[in-house]
Amino acid sequence: MKFKNFKLTPVKKWVLGSILAIFLLFGLFYLSIYWGWWGKVPTTAELKDLKQNEATEVFSSEGKLIGKYYIFDRQPVLFEELPQHLLDALIATEDVRFYEHSGIDSRSLLRVFVKTILMGDESSGGGSTITLQLAKNLFGRKDYGHLSIVVNKLRESIIARRLEDIYSKEEILGLYFNTVPFSDNTYGIESAAMKFFNTTTSELTLEEAATLVGTLKASHYYNPRLNTQRSLERRNVVLYQMNKYGFLPSERYVKAKSRPINLDYQYFSNNGGVAPYFRAQLKKDVESILDTLKKENGEPYNLYRDGLQVHTTIDYEMQLLAEEAMQEHMAQLQEQFEKAYGKNPPWKRKNLLEEALKQSEQYKSLANAGWSEEKILDSLHRKTDMEFFDWGQKKLTQASIADSLQHYMKFLNMGMINLEPSTGAVKSWVGGINHKYFKYDHVTQSRRQIGSTFKPVVYTAAIEAGIDPCTYYSLREVTYEGGWTPSNSGDEEEDPYMRYPMPTALARSINTIAVKVLYDVGLQKVIDQAERMMFPKDLPKYPSIALGTAELTAAELAGSYASYANNGKAAKPYYLTRINDKYGNTIAEFRPQVASTPAFSSTTRQVMIEMMKGTVNSGTAARLRYKYNLPNDIAGKTGTTQNNRDGWFVGITPSLISVTWAGTDDPRIGFPSTALGQGANSALPAFALLLQKMNADSQFNKITKAQFSPPSSTVQMMLDCEPEQRDNFLERLFTRSDQPRKPEKKEKQGLFKKIKGIFKKKN
Structure with missing residues (x-):
């Protein structure tokens, strides 16, 4: 055989040995990896039970994906x-x-x-x-x-x-x-x-x-x-x-x-996409709920890893339209706001900036580290590259922390919530103008004075107490115990002999009459009425509550106002319907929280709806008709707080309650004028623009075309009164002007009534 002549020369031995050594080394190297010397290799059993981090998905009421929580x-x-x-x-x-x-x-x-x-x-x-x-x-x-x-x-x-x-x-x-x-x-x-x-x-x-x-x-x-x-x-x-x-x-x-x-x-992302403020609040709620739940194996659920499915009440398309409406209105309002203040706005005043700096997290952190005030302020005024938010664009500039604080102090913000009155289901949620730059949520976190949006509660309590809505009250200012003299805005005091019934007083949001009605019905009855409407139980027990000194969130106000469109039953806003695991099994389910009993009678509800329709048709919210040309069946109430710090609007339709707030995050900076800051100008337009957009989309017909039921004949008779009266000569002589006058019944007119009519000014 040929192999007999084969001889292993030293070179051949070296080559063969090298090859064998290489294979041996490779084999040992491979085995070292196989045995896990370079790091554990998953076993067959582990591979059969693969677990991967899966994002938790958030869905709208229609099943559309609106966000995720994930690593x-x-x-x-x-x-x-x-x-x-x-x-x-x-x-x-x-x-x-x-x-x-x-x-x-x-x-x-x-x-x-x-x-x-x-x-x-x-x-x-x-x-x-x-x-x-x-x-x-x-x-x-x-x-x-x-x-x-x-x-x-x-x-x-x-x-x-x-x-x-x-x-x-x-x-x-x-x-x-x-x-x-x-x-x-x-x-x-x-x-x-x-x-x-x-x-x-x-x-x-x-x-x-x-x-x-x-x-x-x-x-x-x-x-x-x-x-x-x-x-x-x-x-x-x-x-x-x-x-x-x-x-x-x-x-x-x-x-x-x-x-x-x-x-x-x-x-x-946390800051972008649809409904970022809503998703931020929802995340907190879901995490709290998951803390109370366990998987079948006893392990806790993880929001970021377990691929959960979170279902909400949010209407995807309405949310998009609400965000569009907010952006359109607020960009324009911000421009008007800055222009109205001119060259010396409050956010450029040294004292305000210094106070704001000392309240900043950066200042407090450096102070806690033992820095001197001079060194801290020097650090906060040191310039570096920064990105600033502004409407329509982002600005890259050289600026300091102090510059940044001053820049953001000037911005107006907004909170808007829309919910279904029959259940409290939240359909859209706009917590602010931009979540990346303004994290504070003005739907559930921000508690602000609610101004005249509390007045309907006062009138509701009065009607429930049996006070006729056609009772006439004088415009005249009255000084109450403690020296408090509530006054009206604008020119309401021009004619001290003018009297208005409740419908006119509410439509025109007259302060002096709202307080007089509160005194007539009694403060405690007003507080009790508010609590039956699910207002918070810590309302200030002072007569000034008639003018809205209570501080509420937009969500709280919306839930209480739901009673006017839900047969007297308030509804707590709810937005989480169920949580499913990654296999589709429901692990938590939630139901609406609606008051079990009405907060007021059906007659009172009808009266209040008709009175708040007057606010929209001829009162402080009339621009919904003459400017925005909205044909919808709408009731509502505007609100403006002291020094024009807060503007509010509550819109009521048969199928939707909308609450909108506008103002600055810094309560020391209000609107420069009532014309600009009143709720009808600062808050109402966002609702108006949203409703315009919804009117143009047939998928919202169920909401936009809904109509209130006609008031009963009893309610129509209760509201059948002249919109105003003026004291005649005899009444000025013999009647206290600050006392309410009962409605005059046409069928009981006698001689004295006819004599009075001679002196009465014709409208």
């Missing part, structure tokens, strides 16, 4: 929901022999080993199968210095083998698409489809699927939001691969590659 933006999807062209795009681009191998491309691994170890080429990575990429997605990579690529590749090959033994090819594809990282810190195909195209995985088009698969080569470099042209070119490479390997007919390939990328980007 990694990942949402699971079933294999059956993966469209075929998405699977084809991945296989054609990443692993065309996917169905033929067992998870490992041995030639690729050998190439990496030889080039990296023997040739020192650290860029020799690549050639990974889909299963190897899945292993990397699931367990990540670690830094092992120069051996990193080899160690990680071998570790992933071990995991890949185990995955192939446990899962079918379809299951591996499903796991891959649920874990693979896409652009913008997005994990999983469902989250990527929603973020970049505002759609679900099952609805992805061929072009959209190819775009997302194309980003996998380098998620930042091919990010379609940042690099559209580059992403388009990469997408077309994916389409070419699909055509090359028979997944895509040539005719369809030609059409697809000619189409542009049409993004519909949805950014679910």
Whole structure:
């Protein structure tokens, strides 16, 4: 035999020994990884029970996604929901022999080993199968210095083998698409489809699927939001691969590659997206609820990891319209506000700025660290690069913390909540003008004086107490015990002999009459009435409450006002309906909290609705008709607080209660004039613009076309009185002007009444 002549020369021995040594070293090296000397390798049992961080999703009442809470933006999807062209795009681009191998491309691994170890080429990575990429997605990579690529590749090959033994090819594809990282810190195909195209995985088009698969080569470099042209070119490479390997007919390939990328980007951040203030409040509530719940295995739920589904009452489209209305109005109001103050606005006054600086977190932190005041102020006036918010643009500028504080002191803010009166279900929630720059929520966090929006409670208590709404009250100012003399705004005191009934007094929001009505009915009865309407129990027990000195949130006010449109029953605002686990099982469910008994009679409710319709039709909210041309059935009440610090408007329709507040976050800075700061000008327009937008959209017809039931004949008779009366000569001589005058019944007119009529001024 030829082998008899084969002799192992020293050179041959060295070569053979080197080869054996290399294989032995590689084997030992592989075993060291297999045994976990370089880090634990997951066992088969662990791989059977894969747990991935999954984002908690927040849904509107219609099931639309409005936000997420997550560490990694990942949402699971079933294999059956993966469209075929998405699977084809991945296989054609990443692993065309996917169905033929067992998870490992041995030639690729050998190439990496030889080039990296023997040739020192650290860029020799690549050639990974889909299963190897899945292993990397699931367990990540670690830094092992120069051996990193080899160690990680071998570790992933071990995991890949185990995955192939446990899962079918379809299951591996499903796991891959649920874990693979896409652009913008997005994990999983469902989250990527929603973020970049505002759609679900099952609805992805061929072009959209190819775009997302194309980003996998380098998620930042091919990010379609940042690099559209580059992403388009990469997408077309994916389409070419699909055509090359028979997944895509040539005719369809030609059409697809000619189409542009049409993004519909949805950014679910804490500060951006739909309803950011609402989502911030909801997060606190859900976290508190989860603290009281346990999984079947006894573990607590995690908001950021467990893939929960949070369902809310928010109407997605109404929320968008409410935010649009707020932005349109507030941008214009801010411009008017700054112009009205002129060259010496309060936010530029040294004393106000210094007070604000000393109240800032930065000042307090440095003071606690032992810094002197001089050193602190020097630090707070040191300039650096900053981004400032302004309506219509962001400003990059050189500024100090003091400059920033002064800049943001000038901004007006807004809170607006809209809810369904029959249940208290919140339909839209606007907590401020921009969540990134103004975190404070003016729906539930901000308690401000509510001004004249409390007056309907006073009149409600009076009617419940049996006082006829057609009782006439004088405009004249009265000084009460303690020297308090409430006055009217504007020119209401021009004629001290003029008297108005309750409907006119409420429509025109006359302060002096509201206080007189409170004294007639009694302070405690007014407080009791408010509490029956679910106002807070800590209302100030002073007569000045008639003018709205109580401090409430917009949400509290909305829930109380719901009683006027809900048969006398107030409703606590609620917005969380249920929480499901990631499998769709309900783990918590919530119901409306509506008062069990009416706060007032049906007659009183009808009277108050008719009186507040007068506010809209001819009173302080009349611009809803003459300026905004709203034809809807609306009742309402405006409110303005002392020194024009707060503007309010409450809009009541049969199917919607809307409360809007406007003002500055710093209560030391009010509106420069009542004309600008009154609720009819500062708060009402946001409601008006929202209703205009809803009127233009037929999907809101159930709300916008709803009408109040006609008042009963009894109520019509109760409100059948002249809108004003003026004292005649005899009444001035023999009647105290500050005493109310009972309504005059036409059927009981006698001689004295006729004599009085001679002197009465005709209207």
